[in-house]
Each structure stands twice: as structure tokens, then as C-alpha cells.
Amino acid sequence: xxxxxxxxxxxxxxxxxxSLVTVALLLALLVAGSLAYPAFFARQVFFNxxxxxxxxxxxxxxxxxxxxxxxxxxxxxSVLALATMIAAWLLExxxxxxxxxxxxxxxxxxxFGAAMGAMIHFFKLQAFxxxxxxxFLARGLCYLISIASITIxxxxxxxxxxxxxxxxGGFISPGALxxxxxxxxxxxxxxxxxxxxxxxxxxxxxxxxxMMGLPVARTRVLVYALSGFCAALGGVLFAFYMLSGxxxxxxxxxxxxxxxxxxxxxxxxxxxxxxxxxxxxxxxxxxIQTLIAFxxxxxxxxxxxxxxxxxxxxxxxxxxxxxxxx
Amino acid sequence: MPLDLAAPIEHAERRDPWAWLRHPxxxxxxALAILLLVDLALIPGFFHLEVKDGHLYGSLVDILNRAAPxxxxxxxMTLVIxxxxxxxxxxxxxxxxxxxxxVLIGGTMVIENGVPTYVSRIxxxxxxxxxxxxxxLCGAWNGVLVAGLKLQPIVATLIxxxxxxxxxxxxxxxxxxxxxxxxxxxxxxxxxxxLPFALYVVAFVAGLTALLVKKTALGLFIQAVGxxxxxxxxxxxxxxxxxxxxxxxxxxCAGVAGLMICSNIKSADANNAGLLLELDAILAxxxxxxxxxxxxxxxxxxxxxxxxxxxxxxxxxSLGVPPEVNMVVKSIVVFLVCLAQSEQVHALFARxxxxxxx
Numbered sequence: 001x002x003x004x005x006x007x008x009x010x011x012x013x014x015x016x017x018x019s020l021v022t023v024a025l026l027l028a029l030l031v032a033g034s035l036a037y038p039a040f041f042a043r044q045v046f047f048n049x050x051x052x053x054x055x056x057x058x059x060x061x062x063x064x065x066x067x068x069x070x071x072x073x074x075x076x077x078s079v080l081a082l083a084t085m086i087a088a089w090l091l092e093x094x095x096x097x098x099x100x101x102x103x104x105x106x107x108x109x110x111x112f113g114a115a116m117g118a119m120i121h122f123f124k125l126q127a128f129x130x131x132x133x134x135x136f137l138a139r140g141l142c143y144l145i146s147i148a149s150i151t152i153x154x155x156x157x158x159x160x161x162x163x164x165x166x167x168x169g170g171f172i173s174p175g176a177l178x179x180x181x182x183x184x185x186x187x188x189x190x191x192x193x194x195x196x197x198x199x200x201x202x203x204x205x206x207x208x209x210x211m212m213g214l215p216v217a218r219t220r221v222l223v224y225a226l227s228g229f230c231a232a233l234g235g236v237l238f239a240f241y242m243l244s245g246x247x248x249x250x251x252x253x254x255x256x257x258x259x260x261x262x263x264x265x266x267x268x269x270x271x272x273x274x275x276x277x278x279x280x281x282x283x284x285x286x287x288i289q290t291l292i293a294f295x296x297x298x299x300x301x302x303x304x305x306x307x308x309x310x311x312x313x314x315x316x317x318x319x320x321x322x323x324x325x326x
Numbered sequence: 327m328p329l330d331l332a333a334p335i336e337h338a339e340r341r342d343p344w345a346w347l348r349h350p351x352x353x354x355x356x357a358l359a360i361l362l363l364v365d366l367a368l369i370p371g372f373f374h375l376e377v378k379d380g381h382l383y384g385s386l387v388d389i390l391n392r393a394a395p396x397x398x399x400x401x402x403m404t405l406v407i408x409x410x411x412x413x414x415x416x417x418x419x420x421x422x423x424x425x426x427x428x429v430l431i432g433g434t435m436v437i438e439n440g441v442p443t444y445v446s447r448i449x450x451x452x453x454x455x456x457x458x459x460x461x462x463l464c465g466a467w468n469g470v471l472v473a474g475l476k477l478q479p480i481v482a483t484l485i486x487x488x489x490x491x492x493x494x495x496x497x498x499x500x501x502x503x504x505x506x507x508x509x510x511x512x513x514x515x516x517x518x519x520x521l522p523f524a525l526y527v528v529a530f531v532a533g534l535t536a537l538l539v540k541k542t543a544l545g546l547f548i549q550a551v552g553x554x555x556x557x558x559x560x561x562x563x564x565x566x567x568x569x570x571x572x573x574x575x576x577x578x579c580a581g582v583a584g585l586m587i588c589s590n591i592k593s594a595d596a597n598n599a600g601l602l603l604e605l606d607a608i609l610a611x612x613x614x615x616x617x618x619x620x621x622x623x624x625x626x627x628x629x630x631x632x633x634x635x636x637x638x639x640x641x642x643x644s645l646g647v648p649p650e651v652n653m654v655v656k657s658i659v660v661f662l663v664c665l666a667q668s669e670q671v672h673a674l675f676a677r678x679x680x681x682x683x684x
Contacts (some may be wrong), residue, residue: 072480119661123668126618128412128480130664132605136657143650247650255488268481301495301596308489315477315485 018318019265019273022280029287037294043169049286051172054179055080055234055241056256056285060264060278061186062230063257068190069223070203070270071127075116076231077253078138079109081246083235085142088150088245091157098156106232112138113228117221135254142247149246152239161240175237182233186275199223203270259307260285263314284310350615350622353666354630357613361637369644382520385640393636394524395420395583399603400610400628401535402579405572407611408552410620411472411479413573416580416607418490419464420600423584425494427457428503428594431510450509454585461581464490465574473569487604494596504593514590524586528629531579536625548572552620609656610635613663 034041050057059076066073083105090101116134120127152158164171190196198219201209210216238250262268263284264277288306292298365372365385375384399416406413430453447453464486471482505511516523539545550558551565559565583603588594612618613634614627638659642652665671 119664123665123670125664125668129608129612129618129660132608133657133660133664136605136653136660140650140653140655140657143648144654147648147650255484258484259488262481268478299495299500301492301500304492305489305496308485308492311481311485311488312471315471315481316475319475319477 017265018314019277019280021317022263022265022277022284022314026280026284026287029284029291033287033291033294036291040290040294043167044171045290047167047170047172047176049283049290050176050179052241053282053286054173054175055237055250056253056260057179057278057282058182058230058237059234059253059257060260060282061182061275062227062234063254064186064261064264064266064273064275064278065190065199065223066127066227067258067261067266067268068203068270068273068275069199069220070206071120071220071223072131072258072268073113073116073224073227073231074128074131074254075112075134075138076227076234076257077250077255078135078142079112079228079231080235080238080253081249081251082112082138082142083109083232084239084242084245084249085145085150085247086245087236087239088152089145091152091154092150098154102236105236106229109232109235110225110229113231114221114225116228117224120224121217121220139247145247146245147247149244149248152243152245157240157243161243173240175240178233178237182230183276183279186278190275195219195222200271203272205271256285256307259311262318263310265314265318267318350624351627351630354614354627354634358630358634358637361634361641365637365641365644369641372644377520380520381517385644387522389633389636389640390525391522392640393632394522394528395586395600396603396606396610396636397528397629397632398531398579398583398586399607400614400632401532401625402576403604403607403611404614404616404623404625404628405535405539405548406479406576407608407616407618408548408620408623409569409572410552410555411569411572412608412618413468413483413576414480414604414608415464415468415483415486415490416576416583416604417600417602418487418494419461419577419580420584420587420603421494421594421596422464422490422497423457423461423581424588424594424599425497425503425596426460427453427510427585428505428588429497430456431505431507432503450507457585458578458581461577461584462574464581465577466570468577469570469573472573473566491596494594494599498594498596500596502593502595505588506592510589511592512589514586514588524590527582527586531582532625532629535575539625549621549623552623606635607632609660612660 030040030046039045059080063073063076086108087101087105090096090104091098096104112134116130119125119130160174163174165174165177190199198209198214198216201212201214202216202219206216234250234253239245242249258268260278260281261273262281264273264279264281266273266277285307288310289303292300292303292306362372369385372385375382375386377383399420403413403416430448431450432447468483468486471477471485472479475482512523513527514524518526539548547558547563547568550561550563551568555565580600580603584600587599591599608618610631611623611628613631614624614629615631616623616627635656638655639652642655643649
């Protein structure tokens with residue numbers, strides 16, 4: 001009897017708890033959707049969640065690392081837009097081959113992130129303000145390339161955009177597959193490598209991490225480089241999805257990514273959470289949007305209100321549980 | 327600031343003739359002066375002022391007028407940042423207060439003595455009160471989350487930042503609401519004694535805040551909370567109440583700014599009103615010399631910071647540079663200002679200087 005009681009008490013304090021709440025919430029959303037709309041209960045609807053939010057998932061994985069290390073990256077949405085813009089320009093104006101474009105964009109994204117990380121670490125600047133400036137810079141650079149949208153009609157990009165990989169019960173896009181691969185790599189990086197352990201340690205307490213002899217400088221710069229890389233990869237996926245480069249693409253994605261990471265159970269203070277939470281967080285956001293689209297009578301702004309309310313609930317839950325959990 | 331703290335600084339000033347160079351306001355003022363000099367050299371008639379129909383016209387007046395909402399938002403943000411916080415919901419509150427006012431005032435046409443005139447849906451005073459009330463509620467919400475639930479300020483205000491625009495769109499049903507009621511326009515584009523009315527509002531809010539902060543212990547308390555919240559609480563400062571009020575004040579400022587913007591463009595756009603204003607406000611505060619880590623703050627610096635941003639925008643537009651470049655320039659300015667504030671950079675230069683003399 002007492003044993004069950006302690007188990008019951010210990011359960012909310014377990015590190016998995018908030019992540020499990022998110023998974024439960026996702027299942028509840030899917031079940032509710034299936035009960036309300038018979039068409040919702042199709043595997044393709046679920047696959048579409050992945051296809052439509054592939055870029056967000058990639059961005060959220062990068063953001064997850066930054067937040068775990070105790071930082072924040074507000075520039076991801078703009079870097080994503082800049083990546084679509086550079087890709088479109090290189091393909092359509094400079095006529096580079098598709099693979100060279102993709103490699104260039106990814107390297108540039110990682111370099112952009114690394115530069116911000118270096119400023120944050122070596123000059124002891126606040127991540128918030130540096131990445132904020134990075135956000136302005138990347139958006140501004142988009143408009144320097146072109147103010148209008150550039151349509152991509154490179155055959156490789158079009159082929160990838162149209163490709164449908166058959167799965168039992170439907171199909172999935174190459175973009176979604178790449179996103180899942182990035183998620184897998186992210187989980188491996190966070191939990192099975194020295195880099196991942198250093199990220200958690202820095203997020204927990206930077207001073208102790210440095211006293212333990214962990215490479216704080218290298219890890220911090222790499223974390224932001226990783227986030228920049230993920231944002232650029234998100235941009236490539238977005239370019240596959242939209243087949244255009246545009247400075248106004250993906251506005252507010254940084255907020256969606258932060259929301260997804262928080263809803264996925266990662267503590268914004270750093271050092272606590274799971275990269276896998278990015279998947280459940282992104283799927284919850286996507287499921288809400290799909291449900292609102294299925295309903296038809298609810299307007300799009302309800303998405304924002306519901307996401308805000310969810311953020312509130314998760315922050316409060318984390319707040320209430322954190323002192324006991326830690 | 328209390329006298330006993332100010333005394334040693336005055337003493338130091340007497341000894342060092344270059345102390346004014348290290349005054350906290352020196353850098354922002356110098357930046358503004360350099361910008362104005364660039365304008366003087368490149369834009370003909372920049373400092374030209376003339377009186378037309380009893381109003382003062384000119385680039386300088388225009389910059390002041392357009393900077394008014396940003397100055398208000400920066401004032402509120404300064405106090406929030408001084409307590410180690412941040413409020414990223416300012417833009418959403420601007421949109422919310424603007425839409426509340428626009429929806430309540432609206433403006434229906436009636437024929438009065440054969441002349442079509444527009445009347446407000448409900449008396450304008452009530453509408454303005456409701457709109458400021460909405461802003462105060464937003465502030466109270468932020469305040470409860472930060473001071474009561476002890477959420478991180480950036481997360482706590484992120485909630486309202488995401489949901490606020492949704493709520494504003496809910497009020498307007500996703501439409502842009504146009505206002506037709508003349509007296510409402512006075513707030514954003516009216517003139518009093520030859521100067522834009524908005525400036526008097528800013529001056530009033532700034533004056534009141536400065537009075538409260540300088541002439542009462544409030545400023546000291548805010549600094550104390552920013553420097554060390556635990557120590558401040560142990561010293562008997564009512565930290566939670568103070569932090570709560572600071573967020574309410576910030577939202578109230580944003581609410582007035584929202585009314586101003588709404589009145590100036592004669593409509594409320596839930597999606598775009600005050601977009602990224604929170605970032606500009608934070609930028610203004612940083613430019614003004616207030617450190618983002620909390621503690622010492624400068625209201626005058628933030629006002630100057632807002633003017634720097636608006637002058638920069640004006641300059642870029644006037645020079646015929648594509649307005650999109652504005653963002654690149656702004657970001658480079660932020661990087662430079664951050665680096666100028668960084669102690670690591672100071673140390674680097676100090677080492678260089680020492681190395682060269684040795």
C-alpha cells in the first residue's frame with residue numbers, strides 16, 4: 001500500500017513525466033480528432049503531419065540542443081528564410097548544381113550559427129540579444145538578395161518535391177524522412193556522445209561544467225553551429241516543400257520551434273529534457289493545426305490561442321514539478 | 327539615486343576632467359549626434375523647421391513624432407529589464423489595445439444637419455479606458471506568471487506574445503478594422519501648441535516615471551532587485567509586488583503606444599500592428615546603455631536609444647537606400663553596441679594598449 005503510494009508520488013517527479021504528458025496529449029488529440037471527424041482516422045493524415053512539419057522538426061531538434069545548453073536561438077526562422085533565398089538564387093541565377101547548392105547552404109548556416117556562438121561565448125554576450133541581431137541580419141540579407149520571391153524550377157528540387165515514398169497506408173515525402181533521420185541523429189548525439197553530455201552539463205551549471213574540465217567554449221560554439229545547420233537544413237526542406245525562396249518565408253518559426261521544445265518537455269532553463277521531445281512537441285502543434293483545419297468553422301487564429309494556452313499549461317506543470325524533479 | 331551614492335562620483339568628477347566621457351549617457355548621445363551629423367551632411371534641409379498652419383514641420387519633428395510609440399514601449403521595457411526581466415509580449419499588447427479601441431470606437435456615419443459625420447460606437451473615453459484596461463490585464467497576467475509563478479520572464483511573456491495576436495484577431499474576426507471617428511485621430515496625429523500631441527503623452531509618461539524613480543525609493547528598489555533579487559528580498563524589498571508592477575507598467579506603456587499607432591494609421595491590424603516592436607524596444611534600451619543583465623538603468627538613455635533607431639530608419643529612407651537594408655544596418659548596430667558593452671572586448675583592447683606601450 002505505502003509502496004504504491006510512494007510510486008504514485010514519485011511518478012510525476014520522474015524525468016520522463018512532462019515528456020509522457022506530451023505524448024498522452026498527442027494521443028488524446030489524435031483520438032479526439034478521429035472521433036469527431038471519421039476522415040481524420042487515416043494513416044495519411046498522420047503522415048501529412050510529418051510531411052507538413054518536417055522543416056519545423058529539424059529546426060526544433062537544433063533548438064532543443066541550444067535550449068538544453070541553457071541558451072536560446074531566435075535567429076532560426078530568419079536563417080531558414082535566408083537558406084531558401086540563397087538556395088533559390090544559386091539555383092536560378094547562378095545555375096549551380098543542386099548538390100553544390102545544398103552543401104553551400106548547410107555550410108553557411110552552420111558558419112552563421114558558429115559565429116553567433118563565438119560572440120556569445122567569447123564576449124560573454126547574452127544569447128537572446130546576439131541571436132536577435134542575427135535574426136535581423138539574416139532577414140535583411142534575404143532582402144539584399146531579392147525583395148520578391150524566387151521560384152525554383154531546378155529539376156532535382158522539383159523531383160524531390162514531387163517524390164512520394166510509399167508506406168503501408170499512404171506515402172511520406174523525402175523531406176519528412178530526412179527530418180526523422182535528423183531527429184535520430186540528434187537523439188544519438190545528445191545521449192550517446194561526449195558532446196551531448198557536455199551540452200547537458202553546461203545547461204545544468206556552466207561553472208561546474210568548466211571546472212570538470214569539459215570543453216565549454218567548443219561545445220557552446222558547436223551547439224549554435226548545430227542550430228544554424230539545422231535551420232539551414234530546415235530551409236532546404238522548406239525549399240523542397242514550397243519550391244521557392246522568399247524573405248518572408250517562415251516568419252515566427254523561432255517561436256514555433258521554442259514552443260515545440262517546451263511542449264516536448266524540455267526545461268527552458270537548460271540541462272533537463274529530451275531531444276525526442278521535439279517530435280512530440282512538433283506533432284502536437286501540427287495536430288492542433290490539422291484539427292482546426294478539419295473543423296472548418298474555427299478560424300486560423302485559434303491555433304495561436306491554443307498554442308499559447310498549451311505553453312502556459314506546460315510551463316506551469318514544469319514549474320510545479322521542477323523543484324521536486326531536480 | 328540617493329545622495330550618499332552620488333557623492334563619491336561627484337568627487338571623482340572634480341579630479342578627472344575627462345569624467346564626462348565615461349558618463350553612461352555619453353555613448354548614446356554621441357551615437358545620436360554622429361547620426362545627426364551624417365544627416366546634416368547628406369540630407370539637404372534636414373534641420374529645416376517651418377511653421378505651417380500653426381504646426382511645426384520638419385524632419386526632426388517627424389522623427390520625434392514617429393518615435394513616440396517606440397519611446398513609450400522603451401520606457402516600460404527599461405524598468406522590466408532593470409529587474410532582470412524581459413517582456414517580449416509588447417508587440418502583441420500593442421495589437422490588442424489597438425484592436426480593442428478600434429472595435430469599440432468604430433465610427434458610424436450619421437447625417438447631422440445635412441452634413442455626414444461619424445460618431446463613436448461608445449463614448450471614446452470608455453473605449454480608451456477599455457483598451458488601457460486590456461493592456462493592464464495583459465501586464466497583470468505577465469506579472470503573475472513572472473512574480474507569482476516564478477516562470478522565466480522570456481517564457482512567461484512568450485505565452486502572451488503567441489496568444490495575444492490570436493486574441494486580437496478574435497476581436498476583429500481576422501479583419502483590419504478601420505476607424506472613422508475624428509477625435510480619436512488626435513492622439514496619433516493631432517497637434518498641441520504646434521507640436522505633435524503624441525510627444526506630450528511621451529513627455530508626461532517619461533516625466534511621471536522619472537519622478538517616481540528618482541524622487542522616491544522606487545528606483546533604488548528596482549535596481550536592488552535587478553542586482554540581486556534574493557538580497558533585495560532579504561533586505562525587506564517587496565520583490566514580488568515590485569516585479570508584478572513593473573510588468574503592469576510595461577504593458578500599460580505598450581497599450582498607450584498601441585492606441586497611438588492605431589490612431590495614427592486610423593485602423594487596427596491585429597496581425598501587423600506593433601510587429602517586432604518588442605525587439606526595437608529592447609534594442610532601444612540596450613542602445614541607451616542599460617545592461618540586459620539588470621540593475622542600473624537609464625530612462626533618458628532608452629529615450630535616446632529609441633530616437634537613434636528612428637533617426638537611423640529615417641536616414642536610410644531619406645538616402646534612397648532600399649528600406650530592406652534597414653534590418654541589416656540595425657543588426658550591425660546591435661552587434662557593435664553589444665561588443666562595445668562587453669567587458670571582454672574592453673579587456674582585449676586594454677591588453678593591446680598595454681602591449682604597445684611596453
